[in-house]
Amino acid sequence: MVHPYRHERIGLATIHAKELAVAPPFWRLLDAQIVVAPNVDTDSLGTFSGEVPRPAPVVETCAAKAELAFRTLDVDCAIASEGSYGPIDRVPLNPAGVEVMAFVDRRRGLRVIETLATHRTNWRLMRFKAGDPGVPLAVKALGFPDYGVFVICNSDGSQPVKELACLDEVVAAVDREASRSEDGLAMLIADMRAHRNPMRMKVLRALSWKLARRLQRLCPKCHTPGFGHIESRRGLPCEDCGDATHWIDFEIDGCAACGHAVGRPRKDGRLTASKLSCASCRGD
Numbered sequence: 254m255v256h257p258y259r260h261e262r263i264g265l266a267t268i269h270a271k272e273l274a275v276a277p278p279f280w281r282l283l284d285a286q287i288v289v290a291p292n293v294d295t296d297s298l299g300t301f302s303g304e305v306p307r308p309a310p311v312v313e314t315c316a317a318k319a320e321l322a323f324r325t326l327d328v329d330c331a332i333a334s335e336g337s338y339g340p341i342d343r344v345p346l347n348p349a350g351v352e353v354m355a356f357v358d359r360r361r362g363l364r365v366i367e368t369l370a371t372h373r374t375n376w377r378l379m380r381f382k383a384g385d386p387g388v389p390l391a392v393k394a395l396g397f398p399d400y401g402v403f404v405i406c407n408s409d410g411s412q413p414v415k416e417l418a419c420l421d422e423v424v425a426a427v428d429r430e431a432s433r434s435e436d437g438l439a440m441l442i443a444d445m446r447a448h449r450n451p452m453r454m455k456v457l458r459a460l461s462w463k464l465a466r467r468l469q470r471l472c473p474k475c476h477t478p479g480f481g482h483i484e485s486r487r488g489l490p491c492e493d494c495g496d497a498t499h500w501i502d503f504e505i506d507g508c509a510a511c512g513h514a515v516g517r518p519r520k521d522g523r524l525t526a527s528k529l530s531c532a533s534c535r536g537d
């Protein structure tokens with residue numbers, strides 16, 4: 254059976270060269286072609302540097318961003334991605350992120366979302382006074398110049414300084430933005446735009462493979478692409494007393510078009526959970 258997306262042109266809404274991450278798996282796994290949508294202002298839907306607030310929760314924003322491709326390209330399918338990075342609440346010094354990638358097929362009325370959580374990021378936010386001698390070291394620690402950085406006035410986030418080309422420019426921007434800030438501080442943050450952040454591009458590549466692999470799989474009932482994991486059911490019985498634990502009991506794969514769903518056992522073949530994970534056996 255020929256896959257429905259073979260030779261399909263799929264629009265990609267990006268102004269940050271994400272096609273470098275997305276195109277290879279779609280070509281290799283689906284024989285589909287990724288086409289970058291021209292004149293799409295994805296920054297209108299929210300930016301990393303914070304001057305445009307995001308209009309909706311990240312999954313909705315991401316699907317809306319994909320649909321921007323339909324305005325400028327004659328395609329039925331489109332992709333966009335959306336990342337959010339920051340400190341973890343419990344461990345403020347260990348930043349982490351979540352990447353969301355949305356695939357929309359308007360002909361079939363299909364939306365497939367894949368996500369990837371990661372600790373692999375150079376995301377950092379630091380604040381400096383004008384003339385702080387620690388700035389050059391902090392800028393280098395962010396990976397600059399292979400990785401981009403933004404400088405933002407601490408009391409006015411509306412004009413982030415982007416496209417800084419050399420260390421002297423970054424230092425000058427920190428001094429200038431700190432001087433005009435009400436509290437005398439400038440923020441220095443990692444540029445998370447894909448084309449200025451090789452580590453993020455790597456994460457996007459992994460997520461693109463995940464999405465293409467999911468679309469490769471057809472629903473056994475209606476043959477719509479994108480059959481795959483939709484839910485994990487917890488409650489694997491305790492090895493000792495048989496009570497339900499918080500361990501995953503089985504996984505459910507489903508179809509976004511017809512609702513067909515199939516349960517599948519754990520990959521590791523376990524039928525019982527360790528009694529160490531059992532609330533009854535531990536007596537709590």
Ligand SMILES: [Zn+2]
Binds near residue numbers: 491496531534
């Ligand atoms: Zn037990």
Ligand SMILES: [Zn+2]
Binds near residue numbers: 472476477513
């Ligand atoms: Zn189906």
